[in-house]
Amino acid sequence: LYSFLTATPANFYIDALEDTEVLQISKQNSDTLYKRVPKFERFFRLIIQNAFIAHQNRINQNLSFTAEQRYLDFIKKYPLFEQRIPQKHVAAYLGMTPVFLSMLRRKLANK
Known part of the structure; x- marks a missing residue:
């Protein structure tokens, strides 16, 4: 939006993970x-x-939620995304590494 309104190049891009x-x-x-x-x-x-x-x-959320809270909120808001989106993209969206997300998922599965 900033780039559109100011007629300047964007600082980032969006990559579609599915046909769009x-x-x-x-x-x-x-x-x-x-x-x-x-x-x-x-x-x-x-x-x-x-x-x-x-x-x-x-x-x-990124400033005040724990990683676990962010993940649980994500799967609550977007229940179908977790199965459709590669874990590395989910981890990046949540601000954590794929390894940490894997450990978190394992921990929650064992509860």
């Missing part, structure tokens, strides 16, 4: 769309607000 459809729109075209269809501006504002809240929640 991606839609793109230029800043100029989005501004034109907002002018022609004002409800689109509200629609995208709500999407951005929800994304901001999710981002803030993720930062809060």
Whole structure:
């Protein structure tokens, strides 16, 4: 979003792990769309607000939750992802190494 709004190159990229459809729109075209269809501006504002809240929640979890709490929250929120996504990607998302995630999963399985 920052890159889109400032017309600067992004500092990172997103790599799709599954087949994905991606839609793109230029800043100029989005501004034109907002002018022609004002409800689109509200629609995208709500999407951005929800994304901001999710981002803030993720930062809060990374700073205040234990690794175990982050993992348990992840499998609660995304129960199907754990089986579909390689463990190294789940670990990276949760801010831990794949080895640590493996040990954590083993520990929880033995409870």
